[in-house]
Amino acid sequence: MRLTCPHCGSRDLREFTFRGAVLARPEAASGDTPAEEWSKDWHGYLHLRDNPAGLSREYWSHEMGCAAFLVVTRDTRTHEVHSVTLAVETPA
Numbered sequence: 001m002r003l004t005c006p007h008c009g010s011r012d013l014r015e016f017t018f019r020g021a022v023l024a025r026p027e028a029a030s031g032d033t034p035a036e037e038w039s040k041d042w043h044g045y046l047h048l049r050d051n052p053a054g055l056s057r058e059y060w061s062h063e064m065g066c067a068a069f070l071v072v073t074r075d076t077r078t079h080e081v082h083s084v085t086l087a088v089e090t091p092a
């Protein structure tokens with residue numbers, strides 16, 4: 001598999017490091033949020049992961065290149081890469 005870094009171009013996968021699924025971070029706790037609900041949201045964010053068969057959005061870093069943090073959208077069934085964008089330009 002190859003990934004196309006926006007800075008470096010097409011590179012072998014071994015230059016990149018998987019950094020995890022792109023997840024929306026839970027809202028910060030407010031005075032109105034019950035502690036149990038807040039704790040449940042953070043538990044899910046930190047410990048529970050889906051294992052999708054299909055499109056997946058993932059963080060990768062170009063460790064052996066420019067060190068850019070990337071968002072890669074790929075199909076987990078075929079490993080076809082649909083897009084690679086800079087994480088700084090892509091909302092979660």
Ligand SMILES: [Zn+2]
Pocket residue numbers: 005006007008009062065066067068
């Ligand atoms: Zn790069």
